[in-house]
Amino acid sequence: MQISNKPNSLINESSPYLLQHSYNLVNWYPWCNEALKKAEKENKPIFLSIGYSSCHWCHVMEKESFNNEEVANILNENFISIKVDREEHPEIDKFYQNVHIVFNNRSGGWPLSIFMTYDLKPFFAATYIPLEKKSVRYTFPEILRAISNQYNSDKSKLTKLGDEILKYVNLLYKIENKVKIDVNVIDFFLKQTEENYDIVYGGFSSAPKFPQTSLLDTLIYIYDKTKLNKPLKMVENTLKNMSMGGFYDLVDGGFCRYSTDNIWFVPHFEKMGYDNALLSQIYLDTYQITKNELYLEIALKTIEFMIKKMQKNGLFYSSSDADTDGIEGKYYTYEYDEILKIFKNYNIDPKALSVTKEGNFKGRNILRLSSDSDRRELVPLLNELKNLRKERKYPFIDEKIITSINSMMIKSLFKAAKINEKYYILAKDCLKSLLSFLYMDGILYHCGVYNKEIKIRSFLEDYAYLVDALIEAYQFTQEEEYLKLAIKFTRDANNFFDDFWYFSMGEFKTIADVFDESYPSSASLMIMNNIKLNNYVSGEFSDVIERSIKNYSGKISKYPQYTALAVKCILEWNLQNKNILKGREL
Template sequence: MMQQENKSNRLINEKSPYLIQHAYNPINWYPWGEEAFEDAKKEDKPIFLSIGYSTCHWCHVMAHESFEDENVAAILNKFFISIKLDREERPDVDSVYMTVCQALTGSGGWPLTIIMTTDQKPFFAGTYFPKTSRYGMPGLIEILESVATQWKNSKEKLINSSDNILKELGKFFVSESNDTKLSEKNLKNGYNQLLKSFDIKYGGFSPAPKFPTPHKLMFLLRYYKMYDETNALEMVETTLGSMYRGGLFDHIGYGFSRYSTDDKYLVPHFEKMLYDNALLVIAYLEAYEITKNPLYKDISIKSLEYVFRELTSNEGGFYCAQDADSEGEEGKYYVFTPDEIKIILGEEDGNYFNEYYDITDEGNFEGKSIPNLIKNSNYNKKDEKIDVLAQNILDYRNERYSLHKDDKILTSWNGLMIAALSKAYKVLEDEKYLEYAKKAIDFIYNNLVDSKGRLFARYREKEAKYKAILDDYAFLTYGLIELYESSYEILYLKKAIDLTEAMIDLFFDEKNAGFFLYGKDSEKLIARPKELFDGAIPSGNSVAAYNLIRLARITGKSLFEEISKDVLDYIAGSIISEEINHSFFLIASSFALNKTKELICVIKDESEKEKIKDTLSDMQAFNLTVIIKNEENSSELEELIPYTKDYTLKDNKATYYLCEGNSCFPPTNNLNEILAKFHKIK
């Protein structure tokens, strides 16, 4: 990727792996910042903005075709100020200009190509362009030459065009909300829309390409529990099974790829993202809690094993992603031929392995085979021999040309992984998951929080940079709440409350409700969007609302309840019967609309705490909040949750209080008795 024979450009001083990939392009790239904007004004040149990320296949293609090309570089260097931006470092900038692209062209994606005025107002948008025109697609050279001519001869037209575009696009940045209030109708609409779009044969809720969107499955699990709707559970199980059986799951090295290019989840886009694996672990674990299907447990364990092996830093944080490409070819790292397998394993074991994973002479991907279980009816049965053989294949695969790894650490995505690890500890009772979660929290608070308590978004090579956006605050709080509810350590609840209060101060729109994407103390862009769409990653607004309602039910803080209601009503009034695209909003809504049960446990010693954790690990309850009070934490707990002052030991024994809404059952010293009452009122 890097052309070492070229002189380095300004990107050589950046920390982003994506920007560094372009540091030896012949283009005079700038990072996003004042120097670029000042030079654009001084030299009276339009700005060429290219946005991507380091594991993006089509970003690699455009880089090789165009950004390493001397002719393209000559045009850009002469007529434009060129900015290269890592979307994962600056999701706020990416969101603004992706919205522009989607509004102007009807589609979006990366690489994102924007041409704009010196004051950052866009007048041209697109995604990937070849160097020269082909197959009806305009070439980058032709586009640049045309814009350069227009800038020289009719600059005012372009400026007026950019002003008009911004004026027209105002409604795309901040959704208008009507007076609709959140109700059960939203949940039922979401369920019916998912049912209507469901692929009965292979699972999932769209034609190819199929993205995992685990939060759709997480909502359906809650819907099943609320309404005893078996179709909801069947949709979840079909999808979970198909995603695992296909090539979307890496059967050799574990972990899930970003999406499937076909309807059966066979051929993935091979890059692996931290956020996908975090959310999928949560979905599989929640399904395991309900069904006790050991396959879901096994998939969760294997996915986390992948994260520990490939995406975990020695410092405690988690890296972003692994690339799809090796030696310039997408997927080459992951595919095999039957003869190759037999050379490694021997004739007998090789034939067994090839049949098990459907590795054939014809292949299923460019003449070679992605190991998969689509045709294997025994996919859900444990096969210890296969596990041993797969380890041998992994050892062999590890000798191949290694995949690029984006080793920056993002606060937001780490928050999701902390939530997954906390859930894993709670469900699987393996201490290592708790240790990894705690270590990641310690890493973030030691490296990504400044002296004033302001959270930052990205860490790499000892540098924390970029003020955290809504997603960072919301996702990290989500992780902290999950960590508190699995460990019952007050420290994590306190951090979650503090972060939430800071989030309200920095991002909440007091006039119209909802949370803005970037904070009131951050760089001002041409728009200040509110993101509501739950795509591959859930929106900050949905997760924030979920956090707020959970914290409100734990702490009794009325402010949290009120703001959560405002945000959920705001989203409900904005989505215009498109609940299917707001599935994490539906998760938050199901919690808000369902009566929460609070279990307050007043105990004497740690052994009783472990008994509670063991008992609760065997049950699934999306609407149960648990608080454990003991002599050591009582003063701190009562400060955070004032109503806990009224809960004390009875007869000097561990005492359990179960409350629903505004009423409580009589206290008891028998945990099983109180849980029986919980199941009765559930």
């Protein structure tokens, strides 16, 4: 791997992810008019690479290809290369993830690799592309040469393909046939959820397993309103298995992005702010219902991880890396010999934490409770292992401060304050800090970095999660100022609605959907916010609620598991209108 002595155009950006690529051999540009005009002037295709700083495979592709002289020469001579931070520009990422879906008939991921004409007509889409032949037919250099040759010999063919792809991308946003949808959607939702439920290890898919917080939240809601036992059992089994270790960090607290296996053992080690905020809420809500101390312990340990590792001056950072010094999971895993003495000192069998001489992850050990382990007996030992980590280099932290993620954490703090009052002042201070940092001169911004210019305005998700946090703050404190702000921001956000919800309204206009993705749909959350606030504004939001539910009804009725928050919206709206579910009041 080589590194350039001369920086590229990313050197002037504020995004930590873009700055990581500022000394690549590839001559990167940020997403800007300069890059688009240069592609048009030089009649070159665009290579668009989208990722984020804590993404393991993004680092792999950078190391293999973006600092490889052969690849860099091909890109620099034949393409205009644009690098985008998906956390900074989620609107661009959302659009091109849909391009990937159309091109490959399956969802994408990161790094996302898009090739398109200078007038933004995409004709090839992939995720990680290896430098050398592995399990794929073509290497990255071979693909680059083939695209360059095709573009130079028959650009019109690629343009025509790009037009076709865009046509099908637009169809993804089409409003499906409207159907009558009411509380009976609960039956299909539960049926679909149970069909995908792992009765042994919890979760609602095979590997890779994601936490699917929106689905868990709706199951909790259904149990709370109907007292049906099955939804709560599915939630509890999932929460217990997720907390066994691996996916959940038994030492520092906090959850990793997802599990690569079915049992929540081997994770992708990056820790996302949104996962930890949302999962802490799920564990707190489940504790409130069951009074099982385990859920409270996991929730508070996760919140403390976010406070200690991912926060400064009341503002939370977006994510921490999976890798340390280029080695996946190095900070989180242990060599057998380095920890054997600690186990002997406490007279505990290493197998109690799944530790073996051979290791369970690339020769090292991920800590995971065995089925008969006693968590409380292991606390002193885990504290020793935490001390051992203090000597290690912590993974890179992306210090972007994002409105939506901070709002999620603020809601978690207010929920925690119901149980421990020490989080009350912190929740209020964090909310004040967020508004001071990213709400200026009547404009809400999406993200910023300390001591850098703040310029990217808010998207629908920022309004949605900020209003959600403000509603939680008002419900806990009964302070009118929070209610007034929630109503004000909801009115602002409702400008994003016109038969369906737009995710962004700026230069790159994209549509929001009701499908829950890495975190719950911003469109669905805005519907819920409107529902919760409607009585405070004398029914002013009724039209937006009714039209939203009606226009998304086709998708919700077909795919309730994947639109879980929207299902919850329908149930809550029916509750407010006093509808009945099969003789049981919601």
